[in-house]
C-alpha cells in the first residue's frame with residue numbers, strides 16, 4: 724500500500740468555489756448535480772498559437788458557437804479547446820517560462836466578459852481550460868476566477884483532450900477528489916456521447932499513456948472490447964474519452 728500526498732492544484736484539477744471566494748463551497752460541498760452536465764467545446768485553435776498564446780475564449784466566440792450549434796444548454800460544462808494541452812510536457816511553452824515567473828506567463832484562458840455571460844445567461848456549472856488556468860496567463864488579477872466562484876461554479880485546469888470533444892452533444896462527468904475542506908483537487912474528467920457525433924480524433928498511439936479511450940458501438944466493424952470497458956451496457960453512448968492529465972501525485976510505499 725501507499726500513502727498519498729498531493730497538492731490540490733496540480734495536474735488536471737478543480738478549483739472549487741472556495742479557492743477564490745471565501746464562504747463558498749469547498750470541493751466536498753459541491754452537490755453531485757453540479758458535477759455532471761452537457762459538455763460544450765469551444766474551439767479557439769484558430770487564434771491560439773506559439774506566437775499568439777495570450778488569447779481567450781471571448782463572448783464573441785461563445786456567440787459564434789451558438790450561431791453554429793444552437794443555444795448553449797443550461798447547466799453546461801464549457802471546455803476550451805486551444806490545443807494547449809499538447810504542450811503540457813514542455814513547461815516553457817505551456818506556461819511561458821519554466822522558472823515560475825507569474826509575471827511572464829503566456830497561455831490561453833477564458834475572458835471575464837465571456838465567463839460572466841456564461842454563468843449569468845446560460846447558467847453554466849463550470850468551465851474547463853486545456854491550459855494551466857481559467858484566466859489567461861497574462862492576467863495578474865484573475866477576474867474569471869472571481870466570476871466563476873462568484874456563481875458557485877468550478878474551474879477545471881490542465882484538462883487534456885478537450886479538442887477531441889464534439890462541439891455539443893456530449894455529457895461531462897467531473898469527479899474531484901472529495902477532500903474535506905479542500906479548495907480543489909485532482910479531478911477525473913470524462914465525457915461520453917453518442918453516434919451522432921463520431922469523433923474525428925486520431926486515437927492515442929499504441930502503448931502511450933494517454934487517458935483516452937474510444938469505441939464505436941454504432942459500427943459493427945469495431946471490436947467493442949476496444950472501448951476498454953466491456954461491462955458498459957450496450958445502450959451506453961458510443962464514445963468515451965478521459966480528459967485527465969497523468970496526475971502529479973506522490974505515492975510513498977510503506
Ligand SMILES: [Zn+2]
Nearest residue numbers: 732737738880
Ligand atoms: Zn487551481
